[in-house]
Amino acid sequence: xxxxxxxxxxxxxAKAGRDKGRAFIIIQRxxxxxxxxxxxxxxxxxxxxxxxxKHLKPxxxxxxxxxxxxxSGARVLDADIRKSLQSxxxxx
Numbered sequence: 594x595x596x597x598x599x600x601x602x603x604x605x606x607a608k609a610g611r612d613k614g615r616a617f618i619i620i621q622r623x624x625x626x627x628x629x630x631x632x633x634x635x636x637x638x639x640x641x642x643x644x645x646x647k648h649l650k651p652x653x654x655x656x657x658x659x660x661x662x663x664x665s666g667a668r669v670l671d672a673d674i675r676k677s678l679q680s681x682x683x684x685x
Contacts, residue, residue, distance in 0.1 A: 598651035599628055602660025604683055609648040616683035617642070617649075618656065618674055620663055632684070633674035654681040 599605070603619045607630075617630035620641055628649070629641040636642045656677045662669050678684040 599646050599649070600655065600660065601663050602656045604652045604654040604656070604678065604681055605630060605649040606652060607644070607648065608650050610644075612636075612642065616652075616678055617644075618659065618677060620669070620674075631671070631674055632678060633671035637671045638669055638674070652683075654683070656681065 599619060599622065601619050601622060605617055605619060607613050607615050607617065615632065617632045617636065619628045620631050620638065621629040623629065623643070626645055627643055628646055630636060630644050630649070631638055631641040659669065659673060659677050675684065
């Protein structure tokens with residue numbers, strides 16, 4: 594597991610907790626141990642989930658467009674997150 598596995602914009606799957614098995618997108622990196630994740634449904638941009646990286650499984654999917662939006666500070670909507678997860682094949 595490298596630092597790049599948990600970049601902003603990366604799709605991750607929860608390995609533990611009540612969100613186990615659900616796909617999320619990393620919207621902010623706090624430090625080496627914690628990230629904020631959102632899926633646009635249960636976890637919105639206004640109320641993201643703070644999660645330990647050891648409880649997340651990184652996937653190869655990375656939304657470059659969303660990553661650039663988040664890093665530039667542009668406003669990202671919950672619909673953008675849902676659309677991204679859906680286009681990458683992680684949501685129904």
